[in-house]
Amino acid sequence: MDHAVVIGASMSGLLAAAALHRLFAQVTVLDRDTLPTVDTHRRNVAQSRHAHGLLARGREVIDELLPGLSAELVAQGAIKGDIQRHSRQIHSGQRLARGASGLDGLLVSRPLLEGQIRRRVSALPGVRVLGDRIVTGLLSQRGRVTGVRLADGRPIPADLVVDAGGRGSRTPFWLGELGYDPPREDRVPIDVRYGTREFHRGPDDLGGDLVTIIGPTPESPRAGVALALEDDRWIVTMGGYGEGPGPGLSEFAGYATTLAAPDLHQLISTATPIGEPRAYRIPAAVRRRYERLARFPEGLLVTGDAVCAFNPLYGQGMTVAALEAGVLLGAELRPQAFFRRIAKIVDAPWDITVGGDLRMPGVEGVMTPKTRMVNAYLERYLAAAAHDPELALRFLRVANLYDPPPSLMSPGSLLKVLRSGAQPAVPVPA
Incomplete structure (x- = not known):
């Protein structure tokens, strides 16, 4: 394949380009911002000025896409640490037990992380990362997207277009222009x-x-x-x-x-x-259900926040974007197959965050009996995990997207929780 275009030099866009360069002779990343030459906040990424969590699983996947990146960031001042031994984790009022997880997280500011990834991706053979390029539409022919159109009218032909344009993605609108239904939004x-x-x-x-x-x-x-x-x-x-x-x-x-x-x-x-x-x-929090569309044009994929924008308090967005970029390395880049695969990635963090949000006063939504049961069990689980390092680690493995949530209900975990007799906690001292 010859040319892939990625809309957006966000984390999801850059990581998508890191994957696509192994499959395409040329990859062009287009971003509306003037891209900085030093590590600083970008105008259209206002959220970069706040705390960003790169989960341990996300760090591992990014190192697979860009080998040695973690070591480069540590050399520039980023900090590696065990996600259980070196952190204070307080959930549902419970201070989780400490232990050695063997899983390293990476603490790094968003400007340094994005800047180093942008430098690495820009240096990949055949990859161009271009700023001051506003994409205003898609090119198409006979049911296939064949490129993008810029604000100045210039066409950029492509064999594949990947929209990593974030929460403000225009793909739902562009689908309408091409005669397709937009995805349902949760x-x-x-x-x-x-x-x-x-x-x-x-x-x-x-x-x-x-x-x-x-x-x-x-x-x-x-x-x-x-x-x-x-x-x-x-x-x-x-x-x-x-x-x-x-x-x-x-x-x-x-x-x-x-x-x-x-x-x-x-x-x-x-x-x-x-x-x-x-x-x-x-x-x-918004999830666009592309995997449920019966019709979708070939040559177009969507990833990152453009598919699912989570509640940022849970810190899962960058890791999910990295896992979705890894899916691009698969042999199947047809839209329906791609969207089904990333839906399986999104399901767990979406259920975790939405289940947590619906517990909060003022958040409107339907609390299903299953969600009520899971939330009640999780309260008991976390109370037990305050005294059991192994239960605490299992919870952190789910939170870091290594294991699916049902793993917390394994026979061994369930027995420990029931035997603990622990009850939900009151606010805990330091």
Whole structure:
């Protein structure tokens, strides 16, 4: 095959290009932004200014697509750490037991991560990453997409077009122009609002731990995360359903007192702030059901947030994008087969996040009996995992997308949970 075009130099677009270069003589990535020559935030990626979680599974897949990338990032200041030993994981008010998971996560700012991936992808044979290119439509002939059209009218022919244009993807509209039905959308109105500040990081902060994650509960529907970053920084992001922290430092610290654990408040109260606060809002989690369309043009695929934009509080988007890029390496690039395969990737994190969101007050949606049962069991499971490192690791393997959620109900896990007699917890001390 000769030429593939990727719409969007996002994480999903760059990783798609890393896969496609093994299959096509030429790969062209087109992005509407002026792409920076240094590692900095991009104008059309406002979310990059907030904490980003690269799950352990995502790091492994990216290293498979771009061998040696993790080592390159660590050489530039990124931090590797065991996802269980070096992190404080507090979920449903339970502080999970520590242990050695053998799974390394990578702590790195979004600008450094995206910048290094962009450099690596740009250096691949036959790959071009071009900024200031706005795609306004698709070219087609006899039921097949044959390229894209730019805002200045220029056509760019292609054997395959991959839309990695994010939440604002225009593919549903373009399908209508070509005479196809748009995909059905599953939409959960979450109205998540969050704010972020950075702080200087000292060697004794958080007792030397690298990560703190405090999940929301129905009693305290607010979440927070602190991640150690390069250049001796902390990035702290907190948010909730319908409201987030105020911009002032005292408001930010006050918000931290309402979380299910005091760890972030203790950090914010002693660390020195850097720079200005940032805020962001996500009105809804959206999944476009391309796998359920009966008709779809050949020569066109969709990936990343353009297929499923998760609640960002769960930190699964980049890892899902990496796993979807890996699917492109398969021999079958026909749309129906591709969409069915990535649907299996999306199913688990979508069910996890939606099930969690529907527990929160003010989030509208249908709570099925199955979801109620799973949520009730998970409460008991996490209470037991507060005292059992093996149960805690099994939960983290699911959260990091190694294992499917039903693995938490294996006979061994179920027996441990039932024997524990543990009950849902009240807010936990540090």
